[in-house]
Amino acid sequence: MLSQGYDRGTYDKTLFIKKKREDIILVQVYVDDIIFGFTNEEMCETFVEVMKSEFEMSMLREMNFFLRLQVKQLKDGIFIN
């Protein structure tokens, strides 16, 4: 990740951040689970490309579950239970 120009979080060492002008991509890694968020489609695509070339990746989609938490992404907000 670091070689791809990502910075590590100051306290949280499993958080990776890359900024490009106004845009940002955040990648949070937990063992074999990854969640990421972005403000720029292009940055996301590059990230996915890199990950696919390095690792075998399965299930890349909108988040419904993370660490056994159910995450519902709705029009006006996010609901976690």
Next chain:
Amino acid sequence: MDQCKAINTPISTSCQLDQDNAGKSVDQSKYRGLIGSLLYLTARRPDIMFVVCLCARYQFDPMESHYNVAKRILKYLQGTKDVGLWYPNNVSLNLTGFSNSDFAGCKVDRKSTSGTCHMLGSSLISWHCKKQVRVALSTTEAEYIAAGSCCAQTLWLRQQLSDFGILLNKIPINCDNTSAINLSKIPVMHSRTKYIEIRHNFLREHITNGTCDIKFIGNEFQLANLFTKPLAKDRFYFLLNELGIISLNCPLQ
């Protein structure tokens, strides 16, 4: 317990747990197993945080009275299975801390409990309930210690947010005790604070250098109340709504 009757608050307001040496012992591993599962659940259910932490204190020698309180939590969960945290879109990114404490709430060693929570805009992002390590001699001391741990968490969140590119300063910490607030600004009022530990003065340091700011909040809007005391039904649901702990299917009541 699958078929149990639902109940609308996790703990009765008259609940006074103590060691209960005269009570009937219950199976320790069963009790611990239950508490362990409930503690795991508190990661996404802040509404049961206080009562689970309360029950967790008696794991060494659990009695029937403790077990009954723990079973009430299950009854409460039975009726609130679809409750979760709501994070709405388009809210302001203002971080606010809330800190509160009860005074000498533990009947066994008279230690106080700190309860803190943090809201980012109108979303609850961090919560905490812990029995204080030292015995506080006055409410001022207890509140001050709670505000100190709230400050520590605030600093962590501030750093985390600055990683995301959001720089915040003078982050408000809402406290409902004026003397604790005064104490954090000027070192006065010695008679009530003589024995306070030095490490809690770190709050004062961060207020002086401008990372945090401590503010008064009336008891009614003190959201951290949820993490320090048993509450009556109306108050309990008022706080849940304010904290964004809701059910999508039906409004809680």
